[in-house]
Amino acid sequence: MSVNDAKTVPADETSRKSLENQGLVYRVIDDGDFAVLAPAEHRGFLGPEPTDEQIESERELLAERRVIGVFDETAPQPLPVGTVMSWGTPLTIPSGEIPMWAISGVTVAATHRRRGIARAMLEGELRAAQNAGFAIAGLTVSETTIYGRYGFEPAVPVQRLTIDVRRAGWAGGNPAAQIRFVDREQLADDLEALHERTRTSRLGDIPAWRRRWKQTMGLTPDAEKPRDIRGVRATDGEGNLVGAMSFTLGDGPDFQNHVLNVRHLVAATDDAYAALWRFALTYDLVGTVKAELRPVDEPLDWLVSDSRGIEHRVHDHGWLRILNVPEALAARPLSGPVGVRLRVTDPLGLADGAWTLLQIGGQGLQVKPLEDSERAEVTIDIGALSAAYLGAVTLEKLAAVGRVQGDPAKIRELSVALRTDSAPHLSIWY
């Protein structure tokens, strides 16, 4: 299925029936219902009631997505009591891209919580995605405790950096790229262009959308303090755009120690990367630089004089859920020769099975069903396999906590095969 066709996928019949048994209506929402969707979603994420202008500004994005609402027709307000949206998107993997079913905007009204509405919506999304031919689903989460039960696990970690700039110092020389301030509209365009140019070199990243960059630059009606947001672009010797950074400057303990918060930093060249960081770390009257959603293999430590001036806090960010094991594994090249009989367990019964994985020479991976699954050499649950899919966690580590069982030599063989050249990095929320 093309990634663009997700919007036409109908509401899942099993979830529709299970919610109907509770007197609830589960259905795909169309353009006419967007006026009630945005208020329900804002309420679900503990935000204020959106203005008409905000609802209108979200309409364009919602129109591109498959939106599900759960309605309680006895409720005095017409707002859905459950929401979820999804769309097809390319996910960067070692060989290029795989179509992914992205899920977002999962909310259940506080009046209807803990009676299985989210479970029905999530299981409905996974069945719909699988029926539509997607081999993998993904999401980013508000809480880490919600999605493991559906077979999702963190597969793309990121880190938060807090930099004491005076202690860290700058040791990265004088990069050639020129840094110049630009207005917010220009920087939204620059971030969009650079993200699209570079995302296929970041395992685990996905395309963004226009509204994402407008939000980053404070150009949507819900923006708080948009005038605090500044932007710089980096250009190379020929004047080509090679990097961009949006940031805010906040108060620190005193006037000489402001805090520079990096909202987004993207570079298409190593020189632009160094130039943007040098700009941030040598900003007059700034004592601390903070940055979120940075790659865990960020080379910044090697550009400063004292790497202990940089605090790293690694945390989960991109969560994946494989829906079709043979297709997901065959889509990404494994490193080196492999011959492993693998059994995958899946509590939801969507992707379980047993296969022989064979890769010899340059022929690519052959995945054949294993007749007698008892003969599997390695057994792994679907969440653990999803976590290891882009190489962020080794199977040895997952075996140490009981998520993988079997012959240690075969576990190691498959673990080595799943290794990737770089750490995955998802640079946006979705």
Ligand SMILES: CC(=O)SCCNC(=O)CCNC(=O)[C@H](O)C(C)(C)COP(=O)(O)OP(=O)(O)OC[C@H]1O[C@@H](n2cnc3c(N)ncnc32)[C@H](O)[C@@H]1OP(=O)(O)O
């Ligand atoms: C991809 C995204 O959109 S991430 C955003 C998620 N949404 C939010 O954080 C908004 C605020 N929270 C909510 O709207 C709701 O509380 C939701 C969506 C998280 C849960 O909705 P509910 O309808 O109450 O969940 P539901 O009753 O279906 O519970 C299903 C299971 O999840 C568990 N669960 C539900 N919420 C949570 C939670 N916050 N933390 C841990 N477990 C949870 C339930 O205990 C239940 O467990 P079980 O079936 O394994 O026994």
